[in-house]
Amino acid sequence: MLIRVEGPVKPGLRMESADGRRLVLTQGGVPVLFARQRVTWRGLHYARTGRYVSPLAPLRAELARTVAEFAEPGSEEWTERWAAHGAAALRSAEDGPLHEGEWHLAPDAQRWFMDVNWPKLLAHDPDRGHLTWFGYGDPEEDARDLLPLRALSHPEAPRVKAYRRQYREGTLPPVFAWWISGLNSPVVLDGHDRLAAALAEGGRPRVLLLSRAMDADxxxxxxxxxxxxxxxxxxxxxxxxxxxxxxxxxxxxxxxxRAITQAPALTRAWPFPGGSAAWDAAAAAHVPGWAPDAER
The missing domain is CATH 4.10.860 (DNA Excision Repair, Uvrb; Chain A)
Known part of the structure; x- marks a missing residue:
């Protein structure tokens, strides 16, 4: 699905950057994820603040059943209906990532997600961690394809158990993710508990990936x-x-x-107010003790 957006110019959920490969994802002016790219461009270190809130309203089981009754789960029509739902919800979200321009919300056309990496999310998803991009000498568990913006709930948590039942029934709605080029990774916009449910059942979720659309030229x-x-x-x-x-x-x-037309454009990042010194101070305040070794 192609989403044309007239505004805002600066969204409530946005990436900001400072010198020294410093990144921060803010929501409503509050940092939710700090990240610093390694000088070797082999990955990045990140730290979640625990302040992220999904910009989408919770999905009710009745809606999941209705969509599944109308279209075969996993089919093109089923995917299109969930993409339309997600697009409408993101348009009306106060603290979502949409800003003026064109966007795609569609399945992974680039084949980014690897089956071997899904189980790692359930076993290894620290609030302060490292994502490897190429794996040269990095720990195997750091090779993950999706970064949750909050800790995944326990597999036996009530909401996760309800979603696990939907997964077994084949009606589990997709996870909505957002490709962020500065992280070289998608992040989970909405569906952390649905993600946990699919993984707990030994499967993988269906994912709809939001990204800025590439320029027509x-x-x-x-x-x-x-x-x-x-x-x-x-x-x-x-x-x-x-x-x-x-x-x-x-x-x-x-x-x-299809892969070319749906290839993600670079994610826009706004300057972090105050630059690198202010970023360091904000990181010390929101994730005290976090000291990423980004010089290797």
Missing amino acids: WVALWAEGPTTEYAHRVASLDGPLGPTRVAHVSREFANKL
């Missing part, structure tokens, strides 16, 4: 190569199996174009 530029390749391949396909081969190549081409 960049999309056209990136599509030139695959389009030329597709034309050459189709022109060379003939014989009795020609139509079947063309159909296969066309599906591959459609998937490539």
